[in-house]
Amino acid sequence: MKFRPLHDRVLLRRVEQDEKTKGGIIIPDTAKEKPMEGEIVAVGSGLxxxxxxxxxxxxxxxxxxxxxxxxxxxxxxxxxxxxxMKEADIMGVLAA
Structure with missing residues (x-):
């Protein structure tokens, strides 16, 4: 991929959530919310x-x-x- 975000922007890929709840109920695509978790693919140089x-x-x-x-x-x-998105829109980094 040949894309580099500018300044304080980042490029990220959404991480898909499980399609089942903990109780085993399958969630259809129409009822799913877009995940708010992602993996950073590329970052800009900074402000x-x-x-x-x-x-x-x-x-x-x-x-x-x-x-x-x-x-x-x-x-x-x-x-x-x-x-x-801008780095300011990121709430935090998840620990590995």
Whole structure:
């Protein structure tokens, strides 16, 4: 893939949730919500501060993160549905 997000933006892939509940009930596609968990595919270089110095992002490619429900812009790159969003829309990194 030849895509690099600019500045404080990240490219991420949604991580699909289980299709069953803990009680064994199968959730149909029409009732599912889009997952708010994803894996970072690529990150931008960072924002510039007041002095012009580039401040790198706190996330890196491969991190699993939680993000705001309605954040990001859906894009299709190489036939894969991905999201581009600002780092500020990411709520946190999930521990491995």
């Amino acid at each position: 510039r501060d007041e002095t012009g110095k580039v401040v790198p992002l706190d996330v890196k490619a491969g991190d699993r993160v939680l993000f705001s429900k309605w954040s990001g812009t859906e894009v299709t790159i190489d036939g894969e549905d991905l999201l581009v």
